[in-house]
Amino acid sequence: MPELRKDPVVGRWVIISIERGKRPSDYASPSHKRRVAGFCPFCPGNEYTTPDEIISFRDDSGNWSLRVVPNKFPALQIDGQLEKLGEGIYDKMSGIGAHEVIIETPDHFSSLSTMPRKGVEDVLWAYYKRIKDLKNDKRLKYVLVFKNEGEAAGASLEHTHSQLIALPIIPKLVREEINSARNYYEMKERCIFCDIIQQELEDGRRIICENELYLAIAPYAPRAPFETWILPKSHQSHFCPPDNSFGLLAEILQRILKQIDKLLDIPPYNYILHTSPFSDENNEYYHWHIEFVPKLTKIAGFEWGSGFYINPTPPEEAARYMREVEI
Amino acid sequence: MPELRKDPVVGRWVIISIERGKRPSDYASPSHKRRVAGFCPFCPGNEYTTPDEIISFRDDSGNWSLRVVPNKFPALQIDGQLEKLGEGIYDKMSGIGAHEVIIETPDHFSSLSTMPRKGVEDVLWAYYKRIKDLKNDKRLKYVLVFKNEGEAAGASLEHTHSQLIALPIIPKLVREEINSARNYYEMKERCIFCDIIQQELEDGRRIICENELYLAIAPYAPRAPFETWILPKSHQSHFCPPDNSFGLLAEILQRILKQIDKLLDIPPYNYILHTSPFSDENNEYYHWHIEFVPKLTKIAGFEWGSGFYINPTPPEEAARYMREVEI
Numbered sequence: 104m105p106e107l108r109k110d111p112v113v114g115r116w117v118i119i120s121i122e123r124g125k126r127p128s129d130y131a132s133p134s135h136k137r138r139v140a141g142f143c144p145f146c147p148g149n150e151y152t153t154p155d156e157i158i159s160f161r162d163d164s165g166n167w168s169l170r171v172v173p174n175k176f177p178a179l180q181i182d183g184q185l186e187k188l189g190e191g192i193y194d195k196m197s198g199i200g201a202h203e204v205i206i207e208t209p210d211h212f213s214s215l216s217t218m219p220r221k222g223v224e225d226v227l228w229a230y231y232k233r234i235k236d237l238k239n240d241k242r243l244k245y246v247l248v249f250k251n252e253g254e255a256a257g258a259s260l261e262h263t264h265s266q267l268i269a270l271p272i273i274p275k276l277v278r279e280e281i282n283s284a285r286n287y288y289e290m291k292e293r294c295i296f297c298d299i300i301q302q303e304l305e306d307g308r309r310i311i312c313e314n315e316l317y318l319a320i321a322p323y324a325p326r327a328p329f330e331t332w333i334l335p336k337s338h339q340s341h342f343c344p345p346d347n348s349f350g351l352l353a354e355i356l357q358r359i360l361k362q363i364d365k366l367l368d369i370p371p372y373n374y375i376l377h378t379s380p381f382s383d384e385n386n387e388y389y390h391w392h393i394e395f396v397p398k399l400t401k402i403a404g405f406e407w408g409s410g411f412y413i414n415p416t417p418p419e420e421a422a423r424y425m426r427e428v429e430i
Numbered sequence: 431m432p433e434l435r436k437d438p439v440v441g442r443w444v445i446i447s448i449e450r451g452k453r454p455s456d457y458a459s460p461s462h463k464r465r466v467a468g469f470c471p472f473c474p475g476n477e478y479t480t481p482d483e484i485i486s487f488r489d490d491s492g493n494w495s496l497r498v499v500p501n502k503f504p505a506l507q508i509d510g511q512l513e514k515l516g517e518g519i520y521d522k523m524s525g526i527g528a529h530e531v532i533i534e535t536p537d538h539f540s541s542l543s544t545m546p547r548k549g550v551e552d553v554l555w556a557y558y559k560r561i562k563d564l565k566n567d568k569r570l571k572y573v574l575v576f577k578n579e580g581e582a583a584g585a586s587l588e589h590t591h592s593q594l595i596a597l598p599i600i601p602k603l604v605r606e607e608i609n610s611a612r613n614y615y616e617m618k619e620r621c622i623f624c625d626i627i628q629q630e631l632e633d634g635r636r637i638i639c640e641n642e643l644y645l646a647i648a649p650y651a652p653r654a655p656f657e658t659w660i661l662p663k664s665h666q667s668h669f670c671p672p673d674n675s676f677g678l679l680a681e682i683l684q685r686i687l688k689q690i691d692k693l694l695d696i697p698p699y700n701y702i703l704h705t706s707p708f709s710d711e712n713n714e715y716y717h718w719h720i721e722f723v724p725k726l727t728k729i730a731g732f733e734w735g736s737g738f739y740i741n742p743t744p745p746e747e748a749a750r751y752m753r754e755v756e757i
Contacts, residue, residue, distance in 0.1 A: 104524050195433050198434050405583075411595075411603070
């Protein structure tokens with residue numbers, strides 16, 4: 104019999120097909136191996152086609168290894184007053200915010216899973232530096248850092264890149280997570296994610312891999328097959344480098360991406376960095392983490408319209424497949 | 431400047447691109463004109479390939495015009511005990527429920543927008559009858575009725591059909607809507623949807639069409655371009671036929687679908703029936719309605735991961751385009 108499982112943080116129920124779990128080979132996903140070598144605005148030599156660089160990492164000769172630029176077609180606008188208005192029963196505000204692109208490498212044919220580990224570390228540093236800088240803008244409340252990899256996952260350019268959107272509001276799902284974690288803390292005086300980590304470490308079935316500082320698990324109630332969360336093992340409320348290094352985070356993130364690429368033939372994917380809002384960055388109740396979801400199924404409208412998910416691969420099996428991949 | 435708008439019911443903020451609103455022709459959607467005439471389990475003559483019929487509508491000669499059958503690969507199972515269990519910090523229950531398919535017509539090449547209006551009316555009757563019957567099963571709390579049209583929207587068979595999933599829980603987004611509507615009622619002694627309807631009727635810019643009993647609008651904070659809601663103008667908490675007829679609902683639903691097909695070249699789409707849970711069907715605070723979303727953009731993972739949407743077509747423009755379509 105299938106199982107209904109509840110995510111303990113946001114309270115979402117999902118149906119998990121326990122008996123006939125789908126195997127990795129059952130998902131025919133559009134592989135996004137890089138092929139096109141035509142004109143690419145993110146490649147070296149074409150820097151003039153992007154808006155003015157915000158930051159970059161460069162070697163002694165001045166060659167860049169990573170650039171952060173404003174999105175050429177930004178969803179929000181950085182200049183202007185933040186005005187809040189009512190319209191009868193409705194609420195709106197001006198679309199103030201930032202929309203930036205992190206060009207992760209000059210190499211058009213590289214990806215987060217194939218580049219040198221130092222490159223992945225730099226990408227994490229870029230996230231960190233941009234969040235820290237945007238925090239100084241008092242109009243903004245949250246930075247959503249995310250990556251769409253592959254056209255089916257929403258990437259409009261194939262040259263590997265991440266994005267961030269800095270917002271004058273806290274997105275609904277983030278707010279729900281935060282509120283729920285705060286309620287749990289008020290009840291138990293413990294962080295709900297710390298409790299999850301402890302239970303997962305004791306149980307073991309949903310652990311994908313770990314290192315000294317980070318744990319990667321298949322969550323108990325995943326919305327989609329092979330959904331993976333990466334969490335710091337010790338309590339940390341907002342995204343930051345412990346001991347001034349992102350080395351071990353880069354290690355586990357790249358390991359997950361290599362495993363996924365091998366297991367599912369380079370599938371498109373999304374990941375989202377979940378961290379505390381600016382207003383309460385240091386707290387006892389929330390625990391930053393990365394939520395990674397490969398894009399294996401077409402269906403979407405129904406799921407996001409109902410908040411209800413059917414997942415044909417139990418997380419225990421997904422974690423086992425991931426553990427067994429040799430990279 | 432773009433605008434941030436908040437949905438008054440569920441509190442979701444979306445970014446609306448006000449200035450350079452995308453036109454219908456800017457969305458290259460995979461048209462789902464019917465083409466395949468190979469073996470189809472939903473076509474007449476192949477009834478033996480589906481599980482045993484639950485109900486059907488037939489003429490005097492016994493030929494069916496609509497059939498409801500169990501889904502051959504059900505997400506939930508109707509037989510068994512509903513058991514609820516804890517697993518440490520986690521909660522689960524047995525996957526008890528129903529998963530049914532409404533085969534809307536015997537004609538493989540027909541669709542809700544092209545079939546005779548009487549056919550659409552019958553589909554609505556089938557929804558109503560199945561909900562009414564499933565309500566008798568005391569293990570179940572909610573019936574989610576939805577339609578995936580076109581492969582890109584999640585339909586695995588192209589012969590026009592709807593589905594329903596009857597659940598022992600209330601899905602997260604439904605629960606949020608209900609709770610929010612209840613809170614509003616407690617504050618104002620009015621249904622929030624009735625207030626929305628009144629404001630939209632006075633404003634007029636987001637009205638797509640209306641008839642004596644129903645109103646179709648582009649909601650103020652739509653998640654996606656051309657999102658459309660159909661609501662009964664007078665307060666009705668759960669899906670039911672006023673005056674024992676679904677004629678006018680079939681009329682407005684089919685009109686919307688015809689307009690969308692003409693405007694966007696038969697796009698894939700999803701719609702979901704939002705109605706009150708079994709436990710409190712007759713109430714003052716919730717207002718049933720249909721939420722319709724054409725599937726025009728590829729991106730999905732990021733949106734459902736963050737609860738945050740960017741909509742490049744303002745609803746005022748979407749409604750104007752829809753009003754101007756001649757069908």
